[in-house]
Amino acid sequence: MAASLAAVSACVARAQAPVPRARLTAASGVGKASLGGGGKLARCAPSSSKVLSTNPALARRAVTRTASTSEDLLVDDGAGLLDRITADIDCVVLDCDGVIWQGNTLLPGVRESIQLLRDMGKRLVFVTNNSNKSRKQYVHKFEQFGITVEKEEVFSAAFAAAAYLKTQAVTGKVYVVGGQGIVDELNEMHIEVDPGVFGAVKCTEDDWTELIVEDDVKAVIVGQDLEFTFAKLCYASLAIQQGAKFVATNPDHADVLGGLRVKMPGAGACVAAVEVACGESPEIYAGKPSAFLLELLKGNYVNMERTLVVGDRLDTDMAFGKAGDAGLTVLVLTGVSTLEDVDAAIEAGNPNVPDHVVMGLPQMLGLEPEDSTLLEFMDEDIPQGEVDMEEDDRARAAFGAIENA
Structure with a gap:
């Protein structure tokens, strides 16, 4: 029997109350930025010149009616x-890439912005379409x-994809084209992962004629690989053509x-x-802006x-929010879309x-990172599954030697 959406939701809901807030040390007042995390912020003087009606629906309609350009x-x-x-606002849903960080670089003022939102008593939810990492990562x-x-x-989109298959009562194996994050989330849902082609890189015509996908491979999840x-x-193409479900993490x-x-x-x-290879479209994009994730x-x-x-x-x-x-x-x-993109969207309706x-995020809260605040770089990356880094370095060095030969 398929697991209900409510049952899957219970995997992430601790109780019927929101997740506890304000766990960081040295709580600051609502009107002050926490400086304990490093970096300084200047608090801007309050103003309401751009704040619309406190009725959210009326405010949204007012913006839609009056906006002719991104300005x-x-x-x-x-x-x-x-x-x-x-x-x-009671809850703030934050994207990660392009909002909180860019790759392994924290954007200025983000740490203090998150602290301020927690001090204000807002519930925070981080919703990312990046499927390379698990929630633990x-x-x-x-x-x-x-x-x-x-x-x-x-x-994450990886969690959403695994949760979707759980609701579909997939009893066989799942082949993953994507990062370790998807594999980890499937493991947490007790869904077996098919190893597929192991470390193979190429597939010749002869390889194709001998390629076998076992009958117990019931789904394929594709994310950023x-x-x-x-x-x-x-x-992946062969598995889908043989009847496996085709699930995509996100369309980005x-x-x-x-x-x-x-x-x-x-x-x-x-x-x-x-x-294109299998001639079929995914039955769902599990991440934003899917109705399932919503x-x-x-x-x-x-x-x-x-x-x-x-x-x-x-x-x-924005499609998810709308x-x-x-x-x-x-x-x-601070990410992908620009003012020019907004102008084009307005013009196109x-x-x-x-x-x-x-x-950026701090400016949304009336916080301005000082000129001395720099982007912060992580010293180490997150482990991405069972990867032998020394072996990887040797392979890269060998490849470079071949390229330069």
Whole structure:
């Protein structure tokens, strides 16, 4: 019998009350930024010049009616949306990549912004479409940045994909094209993972004719795979053509890293390759902006009418907030989407236009990182499964020698 969505939600809900807040030391007042985590912030003078009606629905309609360009949505008066968030918001849904960090770089003022939201008594939920890490690994990454987060506060595309298969009563194995995060979440759901092609890279015509996918492989999950190969593509395609479910973690085609405007391919690129190869589309994108993930959130006591959704993408983050009729949606300009993208969306009548646009998370709260505040780099990365780093280094060195020969 298929596990109900409520049963899956219980895996992340500790109780019917929200997750405890304000766990960090030296709690500061609502109007003050915590400075204990390193880095300094200047508190801006309060102002209400950009704060609309405290009725979320009326405020959203007012923004939609009056916005003719992205400049109409840009909050740049120094006060941010602090008053509005204080009055109308109970829960803040935060994207991670492009909002909190870029790759392994923490964005300025983020630690203090999260502390301020906790001090205000807001429930925080971190919803990321990055499927390379499990929820436990994300907790560890936050810890490396000096930010305390509980696993139950993290909803990743990897977790959503595993949860979806749990609700579908998949009894066989699942083949994964993606990172260790997906494998870990499947293991936590007690779903067996098919090893597939192991370490094979190529798949010749002869290999294809001899390729075998066992009958007990009932699903294929595709996310961003940093070790994507033609052999994996062939195996996933064959499994799906033989009747396995095709589940994608998220549609994000690319991501912006390191402050550069050039884009690194994302899960959507891997999904597109499999889709073309097998001739079938995924039956679901489990991450944002899926209705499944939205229901998963609601099943964990998130009232979307009093929820703020913050993200850096129009096509996933803002679409997620709009689909859930969130009380407020805010686009930050520290990630993928730009003011030009917002202008294009307004002109095209795109329903995913945000209610507001801000330069970054601290500016949303009326906090300004001082000029001396720099981006913070992590000294170590998160372990990504059973990888022998010395062996990997030797392989890279050998490859470089071949390339330079």
